[in-house]
Amino acid sequence: MTLNTPLLGISVLIYMIVVFYLGWIGYKQTKNTDDYMLAGRKVNPFVLALSYGAAFISTSAIIGFGGYAGAFGMGVLWLVAMNIILGIFIAFIVFGSRTRRMGANLKAVTFPELIGKRYRSRFIQGFSGALITIFMPLYAGGVLIGGARFMEVALGIEYNTAVMLLAVIVAAYVITGGLIAVMYTDALQGALMFLGMGILFVLTYAKLGGVVKAHQALTDMAPLVPANLAAIGHTGWTSMPAFGTPVWWTLVSTIILGVGIGVLAQPQLAVRFMTVKDTRTLKRAVLSGGPFIFMMAGVAYIVGALSNVYFMDTRGVIALDAAGGNIDKIMPEYIYSAMPDYFVIFFLLTLLAAAMSTLSSQFHTMGTAIGHDFYREFLMKGKLGNTITITRMGIATTIIISVALAYKLPPGIIARATAIFFGLCAAAFLPMYTGGIFWKRMNRQGATASLLVGTFASLFWLTFVNGKVASSLGISKAIFGVDTLLTGTWTFVDPILVATPLAFIVAIIVSLMTRPDPEEHVELCFKK
């Protein structure tokens, strides 16, 4: 399946030149810490929306979750609705405006710093920074694998070289150009992705004879669901899985709720609210943010599910069989076989853009977490040093860890690594972040307790209860001699459903049982 045409080479070259040009603009415009960390707090609404969406949607969403729709059907469209309503509308209007205002009031430049300053706690800032530093490389490693696999297949570059090449290219513009470079390149990559997915959407429906005809054909395929999948709850590609079955729990708890809610507490996304100068910019950004997510996730899942109809018409098999049983290969297989050559080339660029835009924001967030939050605020007790240099070294360090993980992680890990990180962020950060910006009574003790409970409850559930993760880690087996401590339905339930509510309850109870934070500090935080 190697597409080694000169046209592809030239397209990638032009794309890279433009990316480096934008990186250079970022470098030229970066004059102080606010510029490097927050793009000078004056980003325009389209750049914000495209950059937020492009950082959010990676190869994992398009290939991983698109393939999931190919295997399990359109139920995953609920995640798209969640992403638009919660991940864009509520995030920008309700969370974004308060985050922006409090960030400006407290002069915070990173997500952990916003929380740390709200609760006047270096521990919270340092612990959050450390948590990001330790676990985000897992997510970044997953995205790196996706991008490198694309370069391996499309450009014929050896996989290990591709990982290194991709990391070095992204690192170069993130380290030199800071968040200005990250957001400008994200916006370019977002625009490419929008166009690529738009064309894919139209071509797919056109190929299958129109919207209703395509859906009807997919609905009629329900009896073709393989017996082993039907046994665990798969009922067809245009119907929800049977309630309470393993397929239903994975879809609803891990995918729809885990990723749908987890997005609210993503440090690399929340920090973007602090890059704009006023609430109006956030409201304007909703205009392009909503359609962007629809175009990415919505199109990937609809097309993924409909690929079954195409493979049935042309080869007489369902998508999962056409992809040799590997969910991650459904989307590439469909695009290679169903789409015209020129589009395949363009789509490969789209995927490269999706991987690079997510990677750049992850690298930037990890670097600032290490350099600013952990080193400067926690270890050096806020002593002024050359923060940007330390951050740049932090970025380089976490990139090396991510690259090492990309070499080491087992195949098929991309979507799971993403979901683990999203769930952990929701449990650890969401209660203290939500409480911090909406509830004046929430205090340092409540926030600290919820951070610790959310983090460790999540990690405990992953290590000892969640079937997939616990059995592959093997820690539970080594200590207790069983793969998981609980059995049955519990092993399908995502940690987010247990750890996040627990952390919320702890946050409320501990806050109410301890003294409120000083009134003048709370007033400063909430000042309009």
Add this chain to the structure above:
Amino acid sequence: MLGINDPQIWIAYLLCFVSAIGCIIYGLIHWNDVEEIGDAN
């Protein structure tokens, strides 16, 4: 509806379109909003 029998799916399908269009309308309506100042929280 739209060739899909399960309402749990066609509702989600339509909701994706409706929410994306809703975002566009919201953005247009509030395009020229003036920032409110001094409104104590």
